Amino acid sequence: MSKPRSRRGGGRPTIADVARKAGVGAITVSRALREPGRVSEDLRRQIQAAVDELGYVPDPNARALASARAEVFGVLVPSLTNNVFAEVVRGIYDSLSDSPFRIQIGNTHYSGLEEERLLQVFGSQRPAALIVAGIDQTPSARRLLENAGCPVVQVMETGPDPVDMMVGFSHLNGGRTAAEHLLEAGYRKIGFIGARMDPRSQRRLAGYRAAMEAAGLFDPRLITTTPVPSSVSLGRELFRDALAKMPTLDGVFCNNDDIALGVLFECHRASLDVPKQIGIVGFNDLDMMQVSFPSITSVRTHRYEIGTRAVAMALAAIAGNRPDQRIIDLGTELIRRESTAR
Amino acid sequence: MSKPRSRRGGGRPTIADVARKAGVGAITVSRALREPGRVSEDLRRQIQAAVDELGYVPDPNARALASARAEVFGVLVPSLTNNVFAEVVRGIYDSLSDSPFRIQIGNTHYSGLEEERLLQVFGSQRPAALIVAGIDQTPSARRLLENAGCPVVQVMETGPDPVDMMVGFSHLNGGRTAAEHLLEAGYRKIGFIGARMDPRSQRRLAGYRAAMEAAGLFDPRLITTTPVPSSVSLGRELFRDALAKMPTLDGVFCNNDDIALGVLFECHRASLDVPKQIGIVGFNDLDMMQVSFPSITSVRTHRYEIGTRAVAMALAAIAGNRPDQRIIDLGTELIRRESTAR
DNA sequence: GCCTTGGATGGTAGCGCTACCATTTGTCTG
DNA sequence: CAGACAAATGGTAGCGCTACCATCCAAGGC
Numbered sequence: 001m002s003k004p005r006s007r008r009g010g011g012r013p014t015i016a017d018v019a020r021k022a023g024v025g026a027i028t029v030s031r032a033l034r035e036p037g038r039v040s041e042d043l044r045r046q047i048q049a050a051v052d053e054l055g056y057v058p059d060p061n062a063r064a065l066a067s068a069r070a071e072v073f074g075v076l077v078p079s080l081t082n083n084v085f086a087e088v089v090r091g092i093y094d095s096l097s098d099s100p101f102r103i104q105i106g107n108t109h110y111s112g113l114e115e116e117r118l119l120q121v122f123g124s125q126r127p128a129a130l131i132v133a134g135i136d137q138t139p140s141a142r143r144l145l146e147n148a149g150c151p152v153v154q155v156m157e158t159g160p161d162p163v164d165m166m167v168g169f170s171h172l173n174g175g176r177t178a179a180e181h182l183l184e185a186g187y188r189k190i191g192f193i194g195a196r197m198d199p200r201s202q203r204r205l206a207g208y209r210a211a212m213e214a215a216g217l218f219d220p221r222l223i224t225t226t227p228v229p230s231s232v233s234l235g236r237e238l239f240r241d242a243l244a245k246m247p248t249l250d251g252v253f254c255n256n257d258d259i260a261l262g263v264l265f266e267c268h269r270a271s272l273d274v275p276k277q278i279g280i281v282g283f284n285d286l287d288m289m290q291v292s293f294p295s296i297t298s299v300r301t302h303r304y305e306i307g308t309r310a311v312a313m314a315l316a317a318i319a320g321n322r323p324d325q326r327i328i329d330l331g332t333e334l335i336r337r338e339s340t341a342r
Numbered sequence: 343m344s345k346p347r348s349r350r351g352g353g354r355p356t357i358a359d360v361a362r363k364a365g366v367g368a369i370t371v372s373r374a375l376r377e378p379g380r381v382s383e384d385l386r387r388q389i390q391a392a393v394d395e396l397g398y399v400p401d402p403n404a405r406a407l408a409s410a411r412a413e414v415f416g417v418l419v420p421s422l423t424n425n426v427f428a429e430v431v432r433g434i435y436d437s438l439s440d441s442p443f444r445i446q447i448g449n450t451h452y453s454g455l456e457e458e459r460l461l462q463v464f465g466s467q468r469p470a471a472l473i474v475a476g477i478d479q480t481p482s483a484r485r486l487l488e489n490a491g492c493p494v495v496q497v498m499e500t501g502p503d504p505v506d507m508m509v510g511f512s513h514l515n516g517g518r519t520a521a522e523h524l525l526e527a528g529y530r531k532i533g534f535i536g537a538r539m540d541p542r543s544q545r546r547l548a549g550y551r552a553a554m555e556a557a558g559l560f561d562p563r564l565i566t567t568t569p570v571p572s573s574v575s576l577g578r579e580l581f582r583d584a585l586a587k588m589p590t591l592d593g594v595f596c597n598n599d600d601i602a603l604g605v606l607f608e609c610h611r612a613s614l615d616v617p618k619q620i621g622i623v624g625f626n627d628l629d630m631m632q633v634s635f636p637s638i639t640s641v642r643t644h645r646y647e648i649g650t651r652a653v654a655m656a657l658a659a660i661a662g663n664r665p666d667q668r669i670i671d672l673g674t675e676l677i678r679r680e681s682t683a684r
Numbered sequence: 685g686c687c688t689t690g691g692a693t694g695g696t697a698g699c700g701c702t703a704c705c706a707t708t709t710g711t712c713t714g
Numbered sequence: 715c716a717g718a719c720a721a722a723t724g725g726t727a728g729c730g731c732t733a734c735c736a737t738c739c740a741a742g743g744c
Binding site for chain 2 (some may be wrong): 691692693694696698700701707
């Protein structure tokens with residue numbers, strides 16, 4: 001029985017049903033749910049009872065329409081399978097799990113155009129905040145962010161000119177640290193191997209280059225890159241290319257840990273001793289770096305924390321107290337291991 | 343200047359603005375955007391021009407409220423960083439990128455309670471479809487799915503009693519295949535190593551057990567598991583435990599590839615020859631399995647395709663032609679490699 | 685030539701909620 | 715004890731869109 005209400009909607013309880021049952025006005029129910037402090041203890045209890053009994057759940061669409069603000073965090077990342085972004089996203093989810101905010105992720109596939117499109121889509125929802133990876137937005141994407149009318153956090157790297165707020169680290173410094181470490185360890189012919197050279201990879205390469213030039217050891221033939229997405233198997237292939245091009249190679253800074261692992265495996269296969277003949281440094285310090293044999297030196301990045309800090313900043317801004325420090329640099333940390341210990 | 347419209351909303355163009363500019367009724371604009379076929383060529387062009395000029399983007403919240411249906415796919419997965427689910431999610435995103443549907447992901451953290459909570463939250467939005475990982479919903483979660491009023495696809499595994507539709511494969515068969523392969527290769531003391539024993543892992547274990555029992559070689563001491571989340575380093579540790587418990591171990595079926603990689607590294611470290619002294623089989627066949635040294639035999643699963651097929655089924659159901667075949671079994675495939683070639 | 689039919693278009697009335705502005709009541713001040 | 719004020723509650727009017735039901739007009743049938 002009971003085809004309760006109108007043509008659509010399927011007859012779920014509305015705020016009016018709750019109000020009727022609790023014997024109060026609809027607006028009081030609304031307040032009791034959103035700002036309990038502004039409703040008397042008595043009514044609050046009555047309303048809660050009615051909510052429980054009816055199984056009332058507010059309709060977020062109606063709420064968003066009426067308040068011109070959706071309880072949604074828009075998150076834009078270039079890849080969903082890259083462990084690095086997955087960790088950031090996990091940090092975001094974990095920080096938001098006890099809040100009323102929902103999360104909507106967009107995958108830009110490393111494309112500026114796709115980023116613009118998604119920003120358009122996200123913006124139409126009037127999100128509570130936007131978190132975007134990277135600092136190299138197209139001019140039009142940047143304009144969309146500036147006019148989004150909500151807090152914006154750029155993550156993954158730091159730069160001089162935030163749209164609003166930033167959490168990340170310097171990829172240039174990370175790359176330089178890695179190269180300097182190899183130099184200190186006594187390696188001389190140090191290659192750079194990188195796949196999918198996005199802007200952050202480019203800056204790591206720039207850091208590597210700076211260190212090599214400072215040592216007077218830079219040679220463009222030491223660099224091996226490809227636009228293809230990164231993978232362990234690709235790391236192996238690129239290393240073989242690099243070695244073919246430059247047989248005297250004695251070290252490599254890998255743009256990420258997958259590549260580094262691929263390099264390590266190829267060394268095993270080719271019976272190249274790591275670290276004696278070849279030194280290897282990775283980037284990100286994934287868990288497996290510490291376990292591999294030999295274990296691999298890597299530049300640790302604080303990916304999960306980038307996610308949690310970004311949310312914390314956005315939440316603060318939503319609450320009206322934008323943090324003084326609008327740029328947070330979480331830094332990187334070189335973790336020395338067997339792969340460069342000679 | 344121009345504080346265009348009402349108190350809220352920030353003055354973005356609405357459908358009424360477009361209608362005015364195009365000299366038509368609002369409803370015609372709405373139709374032109376959603377069902378272009380029902381509007382005459384002429385008006386359609388006029389309306390499109392007005393849309394472009396004003397930069398009009400429909401408000402999805404208003405749309406959802408008015409039509410009692412949000413253009414959202416709700417996706418529930420137990421983990422965001424586990425590569426397996428990341429691949430499924432990527433398949434979902436890629437299949438939906440040209441559609442008007444947005445995606446909302448929920449992370450259940452392998453918790454039935456959390457799954458119920460998220461289902462509640464998602465349901466309140468009246469999503470266009472729900473995609474959930476696994477088939478072991480709690481009774482109350484299952485009820486929520488049955489009453490969701492939209493297509494539901496359970497993914498990752500197949501079972502006898504779908505809520506609505508299913509795409510996946512049999513973990514039991516996968517586990518059995520792996521164990522049988524090790525047996526055929528001549529291994530006898532074959533261990534099972536698994537972390538985070540979710541229901542799918544349990545079924546892989548059951549498959550392993552069935553094969554071992556059929557061969558008369560089952561021994562509970564061969565099994566090493568932990569509720570801790572899986573990782574490469576954990577694989578190493580568990581293998582050491584397994585070996586301590588059962589020093590005559592000559593093979594391992596690893597619950598997933600991360601574990602398998604950890605086992606391989608520990609074999610290197612302990613100078614155990616793979617595949618001569620220890621045979622290793624992984625599960626999922628991640629890219630790195632083919633590259634490692636030695637390469638690792640693994641049970642390939644079709645994760646990306648699970649995502650694309652799930653979307654295809656849901657889309658068909660939304661369009662009104664629910665597929666005849668409500669359960670799709672994508673199967674598994676044993677990829678034989680060096681780690682079991684003796 | 686009148687009536688039917690169907691395609692194209694528009695008007696009206698909400699969808700379920702909250703912003704804004706009362707209104708009511710109780711408490712405090714001088 | 716009047717007046718001021720704050721706290722608690724409610725009514726009204728939308729938010730921007732689409733479902734539903736007209737209305738209109740041209741084409742076709744008898």
